[in-house]
Amino acid sequence: MILIDKYSYMNNIRKIHPMEKVLFGLFPLFTCIISKSLFLYIFVIITFSFSILAIAKIPIKYYLKILFIPLPFLIISFLAIAIDFSRTYEVLDYFIKIKSLYIGFKKEGLNTGIYLFFRVFASINCLYFISLTTPINDIIWVLRRMKLPKIFVEIFMIIYRFIFVLLDTAVDIKNSQLCRLGYSSIKRGYYSLGKLISNVFIKSFHIHRMLFLSMISRGYDGEINVLEEEYEYSFKNKILISIYFTFIIVIAFF
Amino acid sequence: MKNIIISCEKIHYKYPDGTYALKGLNINIENGKKIGILGPNGAGKTTLFFHLNGLYKPDYGKIYFEGKEVVYDRKNLKYLRSKVGIVFQDSDAQLFSSSVYEEISFGIMNLNLPKNEVKKRIDYVITKLKIENLVNRPTHFLSGGEKKKVAIASILAMSPEVIILDEPLANVDSKAADEIIEILNQLNSENKTIIISSHNPDNIYSWADYIYVLYDGNILGEGTPYEIFSNDKLMEIANVKKPIILEFYEKLRDKYPEIKNKYGIPKNKDELFKIIELI
Numbered sequence: 001m002i003l004i005d006k007y008s009y010m011n012n013i014r015k016i017h018p019m020e021k022v023l024f025g026l027f028p029l030f031t032c033i034i035s036k037s038l039f040l041y042i043f044v045i046i047t048f049s050f051s052i053l054a055i056a057k058i059p060i061k062y063y064l065k066i067l068f069i070p071l072p073f074l075i076i077s078f079l080a081i082a083i084d085f086s087r088t089y090e091v092l093d094y095f096i097k098i099k100s101l102y103i104g105f106k107k108e109g110l111n112t113g114i115y116l117f118f119r120v121f122a123s124i125n126c127l128y129f130i131s132l133t134t135p136i137n138d139i140i141w142v143l144r145r146m147k148l149p150k151i152f153v154e155i156f157m158i159i160y161r162f163i164f165v166l167l168d169t170a171v172d173i174k175n176s177q178l179c180r181l182g183y184s185s186i187k188r189g190y191y192s193l194g195k196l197i198s199n200v201f202i203k204s205f206h207i208h209r210m211l212f213l214s215m216i217s218r219g220y221d222g223e224i225n226v227l228e229e230e231y232e233y234s235f236k237n238k239i240l241i242s243i244y245f246t247f248i249i250v251i252a253f254f
Numbered sequence: 255m256k257n258i259i260i261s262c263e264k265i266h267y268k269y270p271d272g273t274y275a276l277k278g279l280n281i282n283i284e285n286g287k288k289i290g291i292l293g294p295n296g297a298g299k300t301t302l303f304f305h306l307n308g309l310y311k312p313d314y315g316k317i318y319f320e321g322k323e324v325v326y327d328r329k330n331l332k333y334l335r336s337k338v339g340i341v342f343q344d345s346d347a348q349l350f351s352s353s354v355y356e357e358i359s360f361g362i363m364n365l366n367l368p369k370n371e372v373k374k375r376i377d378y379v380i381t382k383l384k385i386e387n388l389v390n391r392p393t394h395f396l397s398g399g400e401k402k403k404v405a406i407a408s409i410l411a412m413s414p415e416v417i418i419l420d421e422p423l424a425n426v427d428s429k430a431a432d433e434i435i436e437i438l439n440q441l442n443s444e445n446k447t448i449i450i451s452s453h454n455p456d457n458i459y460s461w462a463d464y465i466y467v468l469y470d471g472n473i474l475g476e477g478t479p480y481e482i483f484s485n486d487k488l489m490e491i492a493n494v495k496k497p498i499i500l501e502f503y504e505k506l507r508d509k510y511p512e513i514k515n516k517y518g519i520p521k522n523k524d525e526l527f528k529i530i531e532l533i
Contacts (some may be wrong), residue, residue, distance in 0.1 A: 009392060135391060137353040161352045165393035168346075210347035217307045217340045218412065219332055219364030226351065227359035227372050 002167075008135040012057040017231045018138035019145065025130035027249055032122045035252035043251055047244070048125035056133045061237065066128060074120055079183035082113035097162050101199050138158050141228055154224050162207065170196060258287040259416060259447055260306055260338070265315030267301055267471075275301040277471035278315070283416070283449065288428045288442050292453040292482070294493050297468040299451045300343070303418050306359070306449075308334045324354030336365055339409035345401035345421040352392045354385075354404050362411040384439060399430025406437065416447040423457060435461060459483055459497035460522040467492045480519050499526050506530070 008014075024174075028044050050063070052058050086102045089095055095104025140160070143153050173196050177183065182192035215224075260283045267276040275298045283289055293299050304316060306311040308324060308331045317324045319334055339361070342348040345377065351357040358379065362372050380386055385403050388396060402422060409417060419438070423431045435457070438448050452458050457481070458465060465482045467475040475488045482488065483500050499520055507514055510533055520526040 005392075009395070059501055135392065137356075140353075156351055157352070161350055161393060164352075165346045167496040189323055207344075207347045210342060210344060212344050212349055213304065214340070215350065215360075217304075217309055218361035218408070219335050220360075221328075221332075221364070224350075224360065226356035226364040227363055227369065227376065228355075229353070229355050 004066065004131055005136070007058055007062070011133050013055060013133050014135070016133075017233050018134050018142050019231075020233065020237050020241060021134045022130055022139070022142050024244070025126045027245055029123050029126035031248050032119055032126070036115065037252050038115060040248065040251045043123040045118070045125050046246070048122075048129050051127070052129055052132055052162075056129075058132050063128075063132075065148040067124070070120070071176055074117060078117050081116060082109045084109055114229045137230060141174050141231075142145060144228065150223065157224070158211075162204070165207060166200055166204055170200050173199055211233050256282070257412055258317070262302075262312075263316045263318070263337070265305060265312035265317065266417070267298075267305065267310060267311050275471055276312070277522065279468075279472055281466060281473060283447060284464070285415075285447055286445045287447055288378050288438070288461060288463045289447070289449040289467055290458040290465040290479070292455070292458060292492065292494055293451070293468035293474075297492075298466055298471045300420055302468065303420055303449075303523060305339050305414070306418060307338045307449060309340075311448050312513060315396070328503070332364075336412055337414050338418065339412055339414035339418070340418045341402070341405050341409050341419040341422060343424060345398065345405045345425075348405045349408075350435045351403060351513060352394060353491060354389050354391065354393060354396075357393065358408045358411050365412060375411050375413070378395045382440075383407050383410070396429075397427075398429055398433070402426055402430065402434060403437075406434070412448070416449065417441065419448070419450040421452060422450055431457075434459040436439070455483065455495050455497045459500060467494070474482040479521070498527050499523065502526060503529070504531075 028048070031044075032041060032044055049063075052063055053060055082105055084092060084104060084106050086092055086095075087100065089097070089102045089104075090101055091109075092105065093107045094102035095102045097103075134142075140157050142152060143156065177192045177196065183186070183189040260281075262279055262281045264278045264280060265276055266274060267279055268274050279302065281302070291299055291302070301310065305312060308326065311326050319337070324330065324334060342434070350356050351360065355376070358371060358376050358505060362375055367375075380389060383403055383406065385400075388400055388404060393401065393404070397440070402425075406417075406422075408417070418436075422434055422438075426434065431451075438450070438461070442448050450458075450461075460479075462479055465477065466473055466481055467482060467488060469492050474492055475482060475485060477485075477495075483496055484504075486496075489496060499522065503520055503526060506529070513533065514528060517529050517532070520529055
């Protein structure tokens with residue numbers, strides 16, 4: 001079971017209108033991308049961590065764990081931007097000397113690096129808020145409301161559903177291979193993995209055929225029409241979100 | 255004159271590789287009955303079901319629904335498919351949406367009904383099958399039995415006259431199996447025709463009104479459960495085991511021949527126990 005998916009269904013604010021949650025996450029995200037205010041980034045990081053941990057009640061252990069996923073990439077890009085090489089030391093503000101080469105930081109470079117680090121961190125927090133509190137089913141609902149072409153929504157919907165079906169199949173096959181020592185050596189491991197992948201592929205074809213038949217047997221004629229669940233906007237949330245957005249704009253641009 | 259809802263007249267169906275799946279099969283399904291279809295794997299059960307709903311078109315032979323020959327055009331097929339629903343064997347291959355509510359709404363939305371009517375029918379089906387607690391969960395959190403109930407609900411919402419279930423009790427635990435049988439009996443009491451295929455002779459024996467034995471693309475035998483299961487030769491060819499209740503009763507009858515005339519043949523466990531107590 002994919003944990004991030006599980007939490008998206010079992011968090012404290014699951015029942016809140018999906019459009020509110022998606023907007024609440026996306027607006028600060030775009031503001032962070034446009035704005036160059038370090039204070040805004042820190043403000044967004046603090047408020048969103050608070051929303052994820054205290055309001056949505058996601059366990060802190062899991063939240064820290066997923067925050068660490070992008071950290072290596074972030075550190076590498078930070079170093080790549082911040083570090084400078086030079087043959088003379090005048091251009092560098094902090095440096096060490098290795099033979100005839102100076103390695104160090106320029107002040108602007110360091111500044112850009114720090115800005116980048118916090119901007120990315122703030123954006124990740126916004127995205128995590130959406131993915132931890134809004135189930136994919138609700139996101140599909142939002143995509144429909146945003147008038148995305150139907151075909152994309154249908155593909156998205158079916159892919160999401162069959163990730164789990166095929167994942168179950170893959171886990172079953174892997175276990176049955178494991179209990180017959182399928183992964184006992186590297187060579188056997190590659191062989192078994194190849195078989196596993198081809199079997200999942202064949203299974204997906206079989207399921208596709210049966211799914212198509214089962215849909216036709218229920219009168220499918222080229223378009224998936226379903227009745228959507230209804231959500232209610234909450235006046236209180238609308239006000240709170242508007243206040244928060246005003247804050248963000250004020251911090252970002254003044 | 256019996257009230258026949260679907261009948262097949264000498265239907266042949268050839269797979270793309272040239273082998274025949276159905277070989278001149280005749281079947282007359284009576285309205286409002288509980289029909290059991292028995293047969294080994296590869297006998298053609300699923301292929302037959304796909305014919306009854308118009309998914310497959312027979313190469314030869316004719317199919318009649320409500321006395322009229324089935325015409326394979328858009329309008330008539332749509333009517334046929336709204337009246338004959340199939341619950342597939344593999345729920346995972348039937349449920350395409352990860353939202354239970356949307357899944358249930360799919361078939362009925364294809365009937366072009368007004369939205370509030372759709373909503374009313376969905377709510378009705380959800381209360382009827384007692385699956386209120388499943389609606390807020392995504393499909394991939396459900397167990398085998400729960401998925402099966404959702405699949406049944408999505409068919410039932412279309413309010414078909416005939417409901418076909420392909421191996422409904424496979425991959426389902428015994429509590430869910432009892433609940434599903436209960437649902438089917440309830441539907442049958444509303445004069446719906448229910449057709450199920452099963453490998454489990456015990457379930458079929460106690461449940462069905464009438465049984466067809468399918469073997470190698472043809473009907474090998476038909477009759478009431480007792481007629482079918484007491485025919486040892488038929489059972490041997492079709493490779494079906496005798497239901498344990500019937501086997502027990504026959505042993506009992508060999509020992510106490512007098513019970514033969516006194517009591518009827520037991521259909522389920524309770525009736526068998528009653529006979530044992532009265533001996």
